[in-house]
Amino acid sequence: IPLPRRLQGPGNMLHLAFRPEQFIARQTAVAPIHQVVMPWFSPYLVSDPELIDEVLVGRSKLFIKDRFTRELSLVTGNGLLVSDGDFWRRQRRLAQPAFHRERIAAYGAVMVEHAERLASTWREGQVLDIHAAMMRLTLDIVADTLFSTGVDRAIADTIGGALDVIMERFSDYTYAFLPWLARVPLPKNRRFHEARGRIDGAIRGIIAARRASGRDEGDLLSMLLRARDDEGGQMTDEQLRDEAFILFVAGHETTALALSWTWMLLSQHPAAWDKLRAELDHVLGDRAPTLADVPALRYTDWVAHESMRLYPPAWSIGREALEDLELGGVAVPRGAQLWMFQWAAHRDPRYFPRPDSFEPERWDADLARRIPRFAYFPFGGGPRLCIGNNFAMLELVLVLATLARRWRPFVRAADRPRPQFSITLRPAGGMRATLQRR
Numbered sequence: 082i083p084l085p086r087r088l089q090g091p092g093n094m095l096h097l098a099f100r101p102e103q104f105i106a107r108q109t110a111v112a113p114i115h116q117v118v119m120p121w122f123s124p125y126l127v128s129d130p131e132l133i134d135e136v137l138v139g140r141s142k143l144f145i146k147d148r149f150t151r152e153l154s155l156v157t158g159n160g161l162l163v164s165d166g167d168f169w170r171r172q173r174r175l176a177q178p179a180f181h182r183e184r185i186a187a188y189g190a191v192m193v194e195h196a197e198r199l200a201s202t203w204r205e206g207q208v209l210d211i212h213a214a215m216m217r218l219t220l221d222i223v224a225d226t227l228f229s230t231g232v233d234r235a236i237a238d239t240i241g242g243a244l245d246v247i248m249e250r251f252s253d254y255t256y257a258f259l260p261w262l263a264r265v266p267l268p269k270n271r272r273f274h275e276a277r278g279r280i281d282g283a284i285r286g287i288i289a290a291r292r293a294s295g296r297d298e299g300d301l302l303s304m305l306l307r308a309r310d311d312e313g314g315q316m317t318d319e320q321l322r323d324e325a326f327i328l329f330v331a332g333h334e335t336t337a338l339a340l341s342w343t344w345m346l347l348s349q350h351p352a353a354w355d356k357l358r359a360e361l362d363h364v365l366g367d368r369a370p371t372l373a374d375v376p377a378l379r380y381t382d383w384v385a386h387e388s389m390r391l392y393p394p395a396w397s398i399g400r401e402a403l404e405d406l407e408l409g410g411v412a413v414p415r416g417a418q419l420w421m422f423q424w425a426a427h428r429d430p431r432y433f434p435r436p437d438s439f440e441p442e443r444w445d446a447d448l449a450r451r452i453p454r455f456a457y458f459p460f461g462g463g464p465r466l467c468i469g470n471n472f473a474m475l476e477l478v479l480v481l482a483t484l485a486r487r488w489r490p491f492v493r494a495a496d497r498p499r500p501q502f503s504i505t506l507r508p509a510g511g512m513r514a515t516l517q518r519r
């Protein structure tokens with residue numbers, strides 16, 4: 082039941098601060114669209130799939146990214162995730178061919194190779210932070226597919242180390258509320274600028290070396306370097322650096338999160354684990370997967386879908402209205418912030434009976450086609466649909482299959498982390514798991 086309006090401000094703040102998972106999940110039940118009043122700002126929460134469709138697809142030209150996301154360009158530069166308008170459109174057109182299905186297929190082998198390498202370093206009974214392990218794995222995969230194997234270990238480590246610092250700054254909400262804080266010479270700001278400088282230097286060096294060699298390495302960077310717009314124009318070095326950087330940021334933590342939450346859910350649900358194992362035994366026997374196996378790994382694919390339903394790595398999408406408009410009968414003024422929560426939509430019992438229960442089988446019989454487009458949207462949708470969505474799905478299936486064939490990373494009930502509603506949905510304090518050889 083919504084609180085009386087004059088109580089909403091502090092009530093909402095407290096609820097959001099102390100029980101974010103509850104606060105966010107109940108939004109679908111409040112109204113298809115409603116304004117939440119808070120002391121500093123009052124966003125509109127859009128919960129109805131048809132209205133989300135209007136914002137992200139039908140009337141997408143009337144919106145830009147929300148204030149928080151735009152603020153991120155200070156951290157990331159002006160790459161695809163944060164740019165808007167004509168600039169974004171041109172960059173998206175230039176980058177799109179690098180993500181065509183056939184191109185992505187070529188990266189499958191890199192994904193399996195890295196996962197196999199990781200699996201062979203694991204030891205029976207080893208206790209580790211499985212999320213940290215998944216972060217390193219997806220970073221190696223994105224580094225190799227973006228810059229190919231030409232990048233030596235030292236540069237990859239520089240990028241990895243600097244990214245840790247940057248991601249910490251990336252998900253610090255204080256800066257969204259107090260943007261001037263970024264200009265204060267605090268130690269954490271200094272650390273951030275140093276890391277940014279290191280990463281810029283590393284990426285610039287890679288781009289310069291590639292331009293000098295002129296070789297086509299068959300990686301994402303070669304595709305971006307070759308891309309031309311309608312007038313024959315190409316990306317400048319600075320644009321290339323920003324795009325390469327954003328692919329690192331957007332492409333590795335999200336995928337790692339999907340994998341980590343999946344290990345947790347599979348530990349909680351032994352029956353689902355058994356079915357996954359049965360499928361892997363049946364399809365793969367005792368060999369590692371290849372791209373050709375992917376269509377047969379149906380249960381693995383359902384597990385990935387169901388995991389991202391309950392723990393969507395991107396748990397919310399934000400937009401800002403460019404003009405006064407009306408949405409679902411509610412007047413939305415220009416400049417209003419609109420939020421759409423995957424965390425809430427994915428728990429709507431109209432489309433997902435027993436919404437809190439982990440049931441990979443529900444994805445059988447083409448569930449995705451039977452529900453509205455925005456009842457399930459881990460990758461967003463419309464023109465700003467995640468450019469890496471096919472890449473990510475392939476990576477999830479291949480990495481899950483490769484690792485689960487040899488190991489079970491088991492997360493005990495006492496070690497199950499709470500989700501932290503940062504920019505992404507993170508396991509608070511990491512995720513402790515014990516490795517069990519199968």
Ligand code: HEM
Nearest residue numbers: 161162331332335336339394395460461465467468469473
């Ligand atoms: C955009 C989620 C993996 C690159 C997005 C958006 C979402 C998302 C929800 C849309 C944001 C919005 O509309 O405001 C995810 C999830 C992933 C994943 C859940 C993994 C499970 C990847 C990968 C890459 C990538 C692997 C690259 C290799 C991007 C980029 C954008 C984006 C560049 C901005 C696209 C644009 O606006 O033109 N992602 N993503 N993502 N994603 Fe992903």
